[in-house]
Amino acid sequence: MSAHLRLVHPTPPQDDARWAAVERRDASADGAFWSCVKTTGVYCRPSCAGRPKRENVFFVETRGEAEAAGFRPCKRCRPERFVSGALETRIDEINWARAHEALNLRGWAPLGRLLSDEECASLIAGYKEDAQYRSTVVMRRHGFGEGEYRYFNESGSEIVSVLRARLYEKLTPVANEWLTRLKQQRAPYPAKHSAYRKRCAMAGQKRPTPLILKYGPGDYNRLHQDLYGGEVFPLQVAIVLSQPGRNFSGGEFVMTEQAPRRQSRAMVAPLEKGSAIAFAVNERPVEGAHGVYRVKMRHGVSDIRDGERYCLGVIFHDAA
Numbered sequence: 179m180s181a182h183l184r185l186v187h188p189t190p191p192q193d194d195a196r197w198a199a200v201e202r203r204d205a206s207a208d209g210a211f212w213s214c215v216k217t218t219g220v221y222c223r224p225s226c227a228g229r230p231k232r233e234n235v236f237f238v239e240t241r242g243e244a245e246a247a248g249f250r251p252c253k254r255c256r257p258e259r260f261v262s263g264a265l266e267t268r269i270d271e272i273n274w275a276r277a278h279e280a281l282n283l284r285g286w287a288p289l290g291r292l293l294s295d296e297e298c299a300s301l302i303a304g305y306k307e308d309a310q311y312r313s314t315v316v317m318r319r320h321g322f323g324e325g326e327y328r329y330f331n332e333s334g335s336e337i338v339s340v341l342r343a344r345l346y347e348k349l350t351p352v353a354n355e356w357l358t359r360l361k362q363q364r365a366p367y368p369a370k371h372s373a374y375r376k377r378c379a380m381a382g383q384k385r386p387t388p389l390i391l392k393y394g395p396g397d398y399n400r401l402h403q404d405l406y407g408g409e410v411f412p413l414q415v416a417i418v419l420s421q422p423g424r425n426f427s428g429g430e431f432v433m434t435e436q437a438p439r440r441q442s443r444a445m446v447a448p449l450e451k452g453s454a455i456a457f458a459v460n461e462r463p464v465e466g467a468h469g470v471y472r473v474k475m476r477h478g479v480s481d482i483r484d485g486e487r488y489c490l491g492v493i494f495h496d497a498a
Protein backbone atom coordinates (compact mmCIF):
# COMPACT_ATOMS: atom_id res chain seq x y z
CA MET A 179 0.00 0.00 0.00
CA SER A 180 2.65 2.49 0.97
CA ALA A 181 4.73 1.51 -2.06
CA HIS A 182 1.73 2.25 -4.22
CA LEU A 183 1.17 5.63 -2.52
CA ARG A 184 4.78 6.52 -3.08
CA LEU A 185 4.33 5.87 -6.78
CA VAL A 186 1.31 8.16 -6.92
CA HIS A 187 2.95 10.86 -4.76
CA PRO A 188 6.68 10.82 -5.44
CA THR A 189 8.88 12.61 -2.90
CA PRO A 190 9.00 16.29 -3.90
CA PRO A 191 12.34 16.94 -5.64
CA GLN A 192 13.32 19.74 -3.22
CA ASP A 193 13.07 17.36 -0.26
CA ASP A 194 16.54 15.89 -0.90
CA ALA A 195 18.07 19.37 -0.74
CA ARG A 196 16.05 20.08 2.39
CA TRP A 197 17.20 16.90 4.07
CA ALA A 198 20.80 17.76 3.16
CA ALA A 199 20.32 21.14 4.90
CA VAL A 200 18.95 19.35 7.98
CA GLU A 201 21.92 16.97 7.99
CA ARG A 202 24.43 19.82 7.99
CA ARG A 203 22.27 21.86 10.46
CA ASP A 204 22.25 24.75 8.03
CA ALA A 205 21.12 27.90 9.87
CA SER A 206 20.91 29.77 6.57
CA ALA A 207 17.97 27.50 5.70
CA ASP A 208 16.05 28.51 8.86
CA GLY A 209 12.74 30.02 7.89
CA ALA A 210 12.76 28.56 4.36
CA PHE A 211 11.03 25.36 5.54
CA TRP A 212 10.37 23.40 8.73
CA SER A 213 10.79 19.72 9.50
CA CYS A 214 7.97 17.85 11.17
CA VAL A 215 9.16 14.83 13.14
CA LYS A 216 6.42 12.21 13.15
CA THR A 217 7.82 10.19 16.05
CA THR A 218 8.02 13.13 18.49
CA GLY A 219 5.19 15.32 17.22
CA VAL A 220 7.43 18.38 17.13
CA TYR A 221 8.54 20.64 14.30
CA CYS A 222 12.05 22.07 13.99
CA ARG A 223 14.26 24.54 12.22
CA PRO A 224 16.67 22.98 9.71
CA SER A 225 19.50 23.98 12.07
CA CYS A 226 18.09 22.00 15.04
CA ALA A 227 20.68 19.96 16.91
CA GLY A 228 18.20 17.06 17.10
CA ARG A 229 18.93 14.02 14.94
CA PRO A 230 15.68 12.59 13.54
CA LYS A 231 15.68 9.69 11.06
CA ARG A 232 14.92 10.58 7.45
CA GLU A 233 11.87 8.32 7.29
CA ASN A 234 10.28 10.12 10.27
CA VAL A 235 10.56 13.58 8.78
CA PHE A 236 8.45 15.52 6.32
CA PHE A 237 8.77 19.16 5.36
CA VAL A 238 6.35 22.08 5.36
CA GLU A 239 6.77 25.66 4.17
CA THR A 240 5.13 27.48 7.06
CA ARG A 241 4.82 27.01 10.81
CA GLY A 242 1.07 27.35 10.36
CA GLU A 243 1.03 24.14 8.31
CA ALA A 244 3.04 22.29 10.95
CA GLU A 245 0.71 23.47 13.71
CA ALA A 246 -2.40 22.70 11.68
CA ALA A 247 -1.07 19.16 11.29
CA GLY A 248 -0.85 18.92 15.09
CA PHE A 249 2.90 19.46 15.57
CA ARG A 250 4.30 21.44 18.52
CA PRO A 251 7.36 23.70 18.40
CA CYS A 252 10.59 21.90 19.37
CA LYS A 253 11.90 22.88 22.83
CA ARG A 254 15.47 22.69 21.58
CA CYS A 255 15.55 24.88 18.45
CA ARG A 256 12.45 26.98 19.37
CA PRO A 257 11.09 27.45 15.83
CA GLU A 258 8.42 29.78 17.26
CA ARG A 259 11.16 32.31 18.10
CA PHE A 260 12.42 32.56 14.56
CA VAL A 261 11.69 35.96 13.04
CA SER A 262 12.35 36.91 9.43
CA GLY A 263 10.68 38.26 6.36
CA ALA A 264 8.39 41.25 6.04
CA LEU A 265 6.30 42.09 9.09
CA GLU A 266 3.15 41.72 6.95
CA THR A 267 4.13 38.15 6.07
CA ARG A 268 4.84 37.30 9.71
CA ILE A 269 1.38 38.54 10.62
CA ASP A 270 -0.15 36.49 7.79
CA GLU A 271 1.66 33.37 9.02
CA ILE A 272 0.19 33.49 12.52
CA ASN A 273 -2.17 30.57 13.04
CA TRP A 274 -5.28 32.78 13.01
CA ALA A 275 -7.75 29.90 13.19
CA ARG A 276 -6.24 28.88 16.50
CA ALA A 277 -6.07 32.48 17.72
CA HIS A 278 -9.76 33.00 16.90
CA GLU A 279 -10.63 29.82 18.78
CA ALA A 280 -8.67 30.98 21.87
CA LEU A 281 -10.28 34.44 21.75
CA ASN A 282 -13.71 32.86 21.73
CA LEU A 283 -12.81 30.41 24.48
CA ARG A 284 -11.14 32.71 27.01
CA GLY A 285 -10.94 36.23 25.61
CA TRP A 286 -7.23 36.29 24.82
CA ALA A 287 -4.78 34.52 22.51
CA PRO A 288 -1.00 34.34 22.36
CA LEU A 289 0.08 35.26 18.82
CA GLY A 290 3.68 34.12 19.19
CA ARG A 291 6.85 35.94 18.35
CA LEU A 292 6.18 38.81 15.96
CA LEU A 293 9.02 41.35 16.30
CA SER A 294 12.76 40.70 15.98
CA ASP A 295 15.31 41.68 18.65
CA GLU A 296 16.32 44.57 16.39
CA GLU A 297 12.76 45.83 16.01
CA CYS A 298 12.22 45.64 19.78
CA ALA A 299 15.48 47.53 20.35
CA SER A 300 14.59 50.22 17.81
CA LEU A 301 11.16 50.78 19.37
CA ILE A 302 12.77 51.06 22.82
CA ALA A 303 15.43 53.45 21.52
CA GLY A 304 12.69 55.47 19.82
CA TYR A 305 10.98 56.06 23.16
CA LYS A 306 13.30 59.05 23.65
CA GLU A 307 12.43 60.61 20.27
CA ASP A 308 9.88 63.32 21.14
CA ALA A 309 8.96 63.83 17.47
CA GLN A 310 7.32 60.36 17.32
CA TYR A 311 4.75 61.06 20.02
CA ARG A 312 1.68 63.21 20.47
CA SER A 313 1.59 63.02 24.26
CA THR A 314 3.19 61.53 27.35
CA VAL A 315 1.25 60.28 30.37
CA VAL A 316 2.73 59.97 33.85
CA MET A 317 0.47 57.31 35.28
CA ARG A 318 0.58 58.43 38.92
CA ARG A 319 -1.01 61.78 38.05
CA HIS A 320 -4.14 60.00 36.86
CA GLY A 321 -4.19 57.22 39.43
CA PHE A 322 -3.51 54.63 36.70
CA GLY A 323 -0.54 53.11 38.51
CA GLU A 324 3.18 53.87 38.41
CA GLY A 325 5.10 54.26 35.17
CA GLU A 326 4.83 56.28 32.01
CA TYR A 327 3.53 55.92 28.51
CA ARG A 328 3.65 57.81 25.25
CA TYR A 329 1.09 57.89 22.45
CA PHE A 330 2.52 57.76 18.95
CA ASN A 331 1.51 60.50 16.57
CA GLU A 332 0.26 59.86 13.04
CA SER A 333 3.72 59.46 11.53
CA GLY A 334 5.22 57.91 14.65
CA SER A 335 6.55 54.52 13.63
CA GLU A 336 6.45 52.45 10.46
CA ILE A 337 6.38 49.19 12.47
CA VAL A 338 3.37 50.40 14.43
CA SER A 339 1.49 51.49 11.28
CA VAL A 340 1.98 48.08 9.69
CA LEU A 341 0.94 46.27 12.88
CA ARG A 342 -2.15 48.37 13.35
CA ALA A 343 -3.47 48.06 9.80
CA ARG A 344 -2.67 44.37 9.32
CA LEU A 345 -3.66 43.06 12.76
CA TYR A 346 -6.96 44.90 12.44
CA GLU A 347 -7.78 42.94 9.27
CA LYS A 348 -7.03 39.65 11.01
CA LEU A 349 -9.09 40.44 14.11
CA THR A 350 -12.11 41.92 12.34
CA PRO A 351 -13.83 38.55 11.74
CA VAL A 352 -13.83 37.91 15.51
CA ALA A 353 -14.96 41.47 16.25
CA ASN A 354 -17.90 41.05 13.87
CA GLU A 355 -18.76 37.63 15.27
CA TRP A 356 -18.85 39.13 18.78
CA LEU A 357 -21.04 41.98 17.55
CA THR A 358 -23.60 39.48 16.33
CA ARG A 359 -23.42 37.23 19.35
CA LEU A 360 -23.74 40.15 21.77
CA LYS A 361 -26.62 41.53 19.65
CA GLN A 362 -24.95 44.93 19.56
CA GLN A 363 -26.62 47.61 17.48
CA ARG A 364 -23.52 48.71 15.61
CA ALA A 365 -22.62 48.56 11.95
CA PRO A 366 -20.19 45.71 11.22
CA TYR A 367 -16.51 46.61 11.36
CA PRO A 368 -15.19 47.34 7.85
CA ALA A 369 -12.49 45.08 6.42
CA LYS A 370 -9.85 47.84 6.23
CA HIS A 371 -8.47 49.82 9.14
CA SER A 372 -8.43 53.05 7.06
CA ALA A 373 -12.22 52.74 6.66
CA TYR A 374 -12.65 52.05 10.37
CA ARG A 375 -10.60 55.13 11.26
CA LYS A 376 -13.00 57.25 9.21
CA ARG A 377 -15.82 55.91 11.36
CA CYS A 378 -13.85 56.79 14.51
CA ALA A 379 -13.29 60.30 13.15
CA MET A 380 -17.03 60.75 12.55
CA ALA A 381 -17.56 59.87 16.21
CA GLY A 382 -15.06 62.59 17.14
CA GLN A 383 -12.22 60.13 17.84
CA LYS A 384 -9.39 61.34 15.66
CA ARG A 385 -6.17 60.84 17.59
CA PRO A 386 -4.10 57.64 17.19
CA THR A 387 -3.95 55.38 20.26
CA PRO A 388 -0.91 53.08 19.78
CA LEU A 389 1.49 53.62 22.65
CA ILE A 390 4.66 52.47 24.35
CA LEU A 391 4.61 51.90 28.08
CA LYS A 392 7.73 52.08 30.18
CA TYR A 393 7.95 50.61 33.67
CA GLY A 394 10.81 50.63 36.16
CA PRO A 395 11.27 48.98 39.57
CA GLY A 396 8.08 49.19 41.67
CA ASP A 397 5.94 50.34 38.73
CA TYR A 398 2.66 48.67 37.82
CA ASN A 399 -0.52 49.25 35.81
CA ARG A 400 -3.91 48.97 37.51
CA LEU A 401 -6.56 46.78 35.93
CA HIS A 402 -8.32 48.86 33.31
CA GLN A 403 -9.97 48.99 29.89
CA ASP A 404 -8.64 51.10 27.03
CA LEU A 405 -11.82 52.92 26.07
CA TYR A 406 -11.61 56.36 24.46
CA GLY A 407 -15.23 57.12 23.59
CA GLY A 408 -18.29 55.44 22.15
CA GLU A 409 -16.44 53.96 19.19
CA VAL A 410 -14.77 50.75 20.37
CA PHE A 411 -13.02 47.96 18.51
CA PRO A 412 -13.40 45.01 20.90
CA LEU A 413 -9.88 43.54 20.59
CA GLN A 414 -6.38 44.92 21.07
CA VAL A 415 -2.81 43.66 20.92
CA ALA A 416 0.17 44.03 23.27
CA ILE A 417 3.78 43.22 22.38
CA VAL A 418 6.41 43.04 25.09
CA LEU A 419 9.67 44.62 23.95
CA SER A 420 11.92 43.57 26.85
CA GLN A 421 12.98 40.06 27.83
CA PRO A 422 11.46 38.81 31.10
CA GLY A 423 14.11 37.36 33.38
CA ARG A 424 16.87 39.27 31.62
CA ASN A 425 15.69 42.89 31.26
CA PHE A 426 13.17 42.83 34.08
CA SER A 427 11.51 40.59 36.65
CA GLY A 428 7.92 40.64 37.89
CA GLY A 429 5.74 42.68 35.56
CA GLU A 430 3.31 39.93 34.56
CA PHE A 431 0.56 40.72 32.09
CA VAL A 432 -2.62 40.09 34.08
CA MET A 433 -6.23 39.89 32.94
CA THR A 434 -9.45 39.46 34.87
CA GLU A 435 -12.87 38.53 33.67
CA GLN A 436 -16.07 39.34 35.47
CA ALA A 437 -19.10 37.25 34.62
CA PRO A 438 -22.54 38.23 35.95
CA ARG A 439 -23.10 37.07 39.56
CA ARG A 440 -19.65 35.49 39.77
CA GLN A 441 -16.38 36.39 41.39
CA SER A 442 -13.56 37.56 39.14
CA ARG A 443 -11.22 35.14 37.45
CA ALA A 444 -7.57 36.10 36.98
CA MET A 445 -5.42 35.03 34.02
CA VAL A 446 -1.73 35.61 33.40
CA ALA A 447 -0.41 35.61 29.84
CA PRO A 448 3.05 34.23 29.13
CA LEU A 449 5.46 36.90 27.94
CA GLU A 450 8.55 36.79 25.85
CA LYS A 451 10.42 39.58 24.11
CA GLY A 452 8.82 40.37 20.76
CA SER A 453 5.82 38.14 21.34
CA ALA A 454 2.29 39.41 20.99
CA ILE A 455 -1.01 38.70 22.64
CA ALA A 456 -4.49 39.68 21.48
CA PHE A 457 -7.17 40.23 24.10
CA ALA A 458 -10.65 41.65 24.64
CA VAL A 459 -10.82 45.39 25.33
CA ASN A 460 -13.98 45.28 27.43
CA GLU A 461 -16.69 42.71 26.77
CA ARG A 462 -16.78 39.31 25.19
CA PRO A 463 -19.60 36.83 24.57
CA VAL A 464 -19.73 33.52 26.43
CA GLU A 465 -22.06 30.67 25.56
CA GLY A 466 -24.19 29.79 28.60
CA ALA A 467 -26.97 27.29 29.29
CA HIS A 468 -29.54 30.04 28.63
CA GLY A 469 -27.90 31.69 25.65
CA VAL A 470 -25.07 34.14 25.30
CA TYR A 471 -23.98 36.30 28.21
CA ARG A 472 -21.43 39.07 28.51
CA VAL A 473 -18.16 38.85 30.38
CA LYS A 474 -16.22 41.99 31.25
CA MET A 475 -12.47 41.88 30.86
CA ARG A 476 -9.80 44.11 32.35
CA HIS A 477 -6.04 44.01 31.99
CA GLY A 478 -3.03 45.37 33.86
CA VAL A 479 0.57 44.70 34.81
CA SER A 480 1.79 43.42 38.18
CA ASP A 481 4.65 45.15 40.03
CA ILE A 482 7.99 45.22 38.25
CA ARG A 483 10.51 43.90 40.77
CA ASP A 484 13.59 45.14 38.98
CA GLY A 485 14.87 46.24 35.60
CA GLU A 486 12.96 48.01 32.85
CA ARG A 487 9.95 46.72 30.99
CA TYR A 488 8.77 48.26 27.73
CA CYS A 489 5.56 47.22 26.04
CA LEU A 490 3.88 48.27 22.81
CA GLY A 491 0.10 48.60 22.90
CA VAL A 492 -1.86 48.49 19.67
CA ILE A 493 -5.42 49.73 20.10
CA PHE A 494 -7.52 49.94 16.97
CA HIS A 495 -10.06 52.66 17.80
CA ASP A 496 -8.83 56.24 17.95
CA ALA A 497 -9.17 58.64 20.86
CA ALA A 498 -11.24 61.79 21.26
Ligand SMILES: [Fe+2]
Binds near residue numbers: 403
Ligand atom coordinates in the same frame (compact mmCIF):
# COMPACT_ATOMS: atom_id res chain seq x y z
FE1 LIG B 1 -4.17 48.94 28.47
Ligand SMILES: [Zn+2]
Binds near residue numbers: 221222254255
Ligand atom coordinates in the same frame (compact mmCIF):
# COMPACT_ATOMS: atom_id res chain seq x y z
ZN1 LIG C 1 14.28 21.25 17.07
